[in-house]
Amino acid sequence: MKNDKIEQSVKRAFVNAAPYQLDKVTEKCKEQKGKVIPLENKQAKKSINKTFARIAAAAAALLLMIMGSYAYGERYGVASTVALDVNPSIEIGVNKGEKVVYVTPKNEDGKKVIGDMKLEGSDIKVAVNALIGSMLREGYISEMANSILISVNGDDAEKNAAMQSALSAEVTDMLNTGSFQGAVLSQTITSDPETKRLAEEYGITEGKAQLIRQITENNAAHTFEELAGLSVNELNLIGESGTKSIANVTSAGTASERAYIGEAEAKRIALAHAGVNEGDIYDYEFEMDYEHGVMIYELEFDCAGSEYEYDINAKTGEIIKFETDRRGSVSPTPAPTAAPDAATAPASTPTPSSTPKPAANAESGYIGESKAKQIALAHAGVSEGSIREFECELDREDGIMVYEIDFECGNYEYEYEINAITGEIVKHDIEEE
Amino acid sequence: MLICLNTVAPQSADERETMERCIARLANGDAAAMEPLYNIANAAVYAFALSMLKNRHDAEEAAQDCFVKAYAGAGTYRPQGKPMAWLIAITRNICLDRLRERAKHAHAPMEDWESYVEQAAVSSEDRLVLEQCMNALDDAERQIVVLHAVGGMKHRETAHLMGMTLTAVLSKYSRAIKKLKANIMQTEGI
Numbered sequence: 001m002k003n004d005k006i007e008q009s010v011k012r013a014f015v016n017a018a019p020y021q022l023d024k025v026t027e028k029c030k031e032q033k034g035k036v037i038p039l040e041n042k043q044a045k046k047s048i049n050k051t052f053a054r055i056a057a058a059a060a061a062l063l064l065m066i067m068g069s070y071a072y073g074e075r076y077g078v079a080s081t082v083a084l085d086v087n088p089s090i091e092i093g094v095n096k097g098e099k100v101v102y103v104t105p106k107n108e109d110g111k112k113v114i115g116d117m118k119l120e121g122s123d124i125k126v127a128v129n130a131l132i133g134s135m136l137r138e139g140y141i142s143e144m145a146n147s148i149l150i151s152v153n154g155d156d157a158e159k160n161a162a163m164q165s166a167l168s169a170e171v172t173d174m175l176n177t178g179s180f181q182g183a184v185l186s187q188t189i190t191s192d193p194e195t196k197r198l199a200e201e202y203g204i205t206e207g208k209a210q211l212i213r214q215i216t217e218n219n220a221a222h223t224f225e226e227l228a229g230l231s232v233n234e235l236n237l238i239g240e241s242g243t244k245s246i247a248n249v250t251s252a253g254t255a256s257e258r259a260y261i262g263e264a265e266a267k268r269i270a271l272a273h274a275g276v277n278e279g280d281i282y283d284y285e286f287e288m289d290y291e292h293g294v295m296i297y298e299l300e301f302d303c304a305g306s307e308y309e310y311d312i313n314a315k316t317g318e319i320i321k322f323e324t325d326r327r328g329s330v331s332p333t334p335a336p337t338a339a340p341d342a343a344t345a346p347a348s349t350p351t352p353s354s355t356p357k358p359a360a361n362a363e364s365g366y367i368g369e370s371k372a373k374q375i376a377l378a379h380a381g382v383s384e385g386s387i388r389e390f391e392c393e394l395d396r397e398d399g400i401m402v403y404e405i406d407f408e409c410g411n412y413e414y415e416y417e418i419n420a421i422t423g424e425i426v427k428h429d430i431e432e433e
Numbered sequence: 434m435l436i437c438l439n440t441v442a443p444q445s446a447d448e449r450e451t452m453e454r455c456i457a458r459l460a461n462g463d464a465a466a467m468e469p470l471y472n473i474a475n476a477a478v479y480a481f482a483l484s485m486l487k488n489r490h491d492a493e494e495a496a497q498d499c500f501v502k503a504y505a506g507a508g509t510y511r512p513q514g515k516p517m518a519w520l521i522a523i524t525r526n527i528c529l530d531r532l533r534e535r536a537k538h539a540h541a542p543m544e545d546w547e548s549y550v551e552q553a554a555v556s557s558e559d560r561l562v563l564e565q566c567m568n569a570l571d572d573a574e575r576q577i578v579v580l581h582a583v584g585g586m587k588h589r590e591t592a593h594l595m596g597m598t599l600t601a602v603l604s605k606y607s608r609a610i611k612k613l614k615a616n617i618m619q620t621e622g623i
Contacts, residue, residue, distance in 0.1 A: 006610055006613050006614050006617065007578075007582040009562045009617070010579070011582045013555070013559035013562040013563045014579065014583045015583070016559050017479075017480075018475055018480065019479070019493055021475075021493065021496065022468060022471050022475075024497050025501060026467060028497060028498075029464060029467065029500075030464075032501055032504070032505060389607060392600075393598065393599075404600070
């Protein structure tokens with residue numbers, strides 16, 4: 001039985017086993033639509049809320065009379081909170097009249113930004129203006145990192161949305177009058193116990209926690225923990241680069257990439273390493289991401305029947321990871337939309353003359369895949385023509401860059417790790433299939 | 434042996450385009466676009482949910498929820514030629530939530546995929562293949578095989594989705610197909 005028959009059998013079995021539930025799906029979609037609260041209900045809810053509000057207000061007035069103004073301290077009258085996140089994180093409590101009730105730093109940088117400013121009692125716009133001005137002076141917002149996140153939280157959704165929009169416009173105007181363009185992300189947030197818990201655990205605002213949760217939901221490869229330490233500019237770059245937009249976040253401007261080498265340079269490095277020409281590649285994809293503890297460019301492309309994947313340090317241009325699969329199907333004129341059909345290719349090893357060979361990367365000082373392969377084959381005492389399922393991956397192991405090489409020959413599976421700089425065999429293993 | 438890595442043609446460009454058009458129509462509130470989208474993607478979504486949850490009832494519900502969420506979130510989809518990967522990512526999140534719930538309440542339901550045999554459309558050969566996929570493969574192997582063979586996803590799309598390296602996906606895929614081949618041939622007495 002051939003492999004493609006196995007795959008076809010798997011497909012057929014699952015297709016036949018899958019129940020047809022379109023009716024149920026349609027019904028659930030309708031139900032979901034029905035869950036949207038019509039305006040009249042909202043108003044009814046509001047009037048109930050108003051009744052409670054009146055009672056609460058009367059009770060509060062009574063309490064005030066009893067206890068005097070002391071008991072209310074700085075949190076009295078807070079109708080909504082506005083959080084500013086750059087890397088400094090600051091939370092501002094605002095009363096119904098949009099006057100600042102309190103300003104609290106959420107991290108050390110936030111403390112530095114607030115300094116000895118006394119913003120209580122001032123208009124929220126004035127306070128935000130003063131805080132952004134301080135962030136600019138302290139260098140937290142610059143042409144290298146120009147993103148800011150504004151999150152508004154409160155019970156009145158309409159008012160929150162209006163405040164979000166007004167503050168976003170204010171900050172955008174403020175940042176764009178300088179020597180660079182700012183990128184302003186804004187959102188209204190809904191209190192959620194899990195978001196609150198995460199915000200407290202990581203010492204960030206609920207707004208930033210909500211943004212990170214959305215990014216991790218869009219991309220399962222990320223964890224909250226690894227993103228929590230990133231600045232809003234870095235989160236913005238990851239969010240912009242993802243295939244899905246971040247729901248409920250309004251974005252104005254583009255996150256700065258000035259601190260990084262840029263896509264063109266990253267592409268040049270990858271193509272030079274792969275030893276292929278730009279004109280020969282297809283299905284090219286590019287994404288900025290955060291992996292291995294640094295901001296990276298992820299580049300993927302196909303060339304002559306092989307898939308290539310690179311992770312390149314976005315600041316230094318170092319190739320952090322390189323992977324390719326050699327299927328042995330060489331397509332001299334690959335169609336841009338059709339994936340190479342390896343089924344029609346002869347089941348032989350790649351022809352060295354027609355398979356692109358990644359060249360040694362002079363910039364990184366790595367020996368290159370070809371040399372690594374040569375070392376492994378020589379050690380195994382097998383010829384290139386006799387091996388199957390050759391795979392090579394550049395990866396970091398125990399702090400050193402190695403080529404991880406796997407292949408099969410006869411009834412044996414070979415695994416090698418070869419120091420990418422010295423060519424030394426770090427590890428090798430042979431197993432009978 | 435080299436050719437085993439890509440013997441099922443990835444999803445056709447036509448299908449991808451149709452799916453993207455459907456998602457755009459759903460985003461505009463055109464509920465009629467659900468049917469063509471469902472017809473293309475249902476088997477892959479269900480198969481992937483089953484491969485994660487290993488329970489027929491849960492997989493059925495997860496597959497329904499995936500399409501309901503896709504309907505609600507169609508406006509957030511950016512057309513980049515990966516509609517299947519988008520639906521599978523939604524399914525994966527739903528399944529992960531369910532698995533977390535199971536872990537919290539410590540009442541994992543029985544793995545009851547065997548009840549497929551009640552369905553008329555499932556032949557004895559299908560049953561054998563399902564048995565091997567569900568029993569002989571580990572979770573990651575099964576999910577990788579399903580995404581490629583049923584969903585027509587590229588290996589690197591799978592690698593992204595599952596947070597694995599391309600090499601790891603290729604290696605697991607190759608191993609899984611070998612296992613299936615050996616077991617099916619043995620069972621059939623070939």
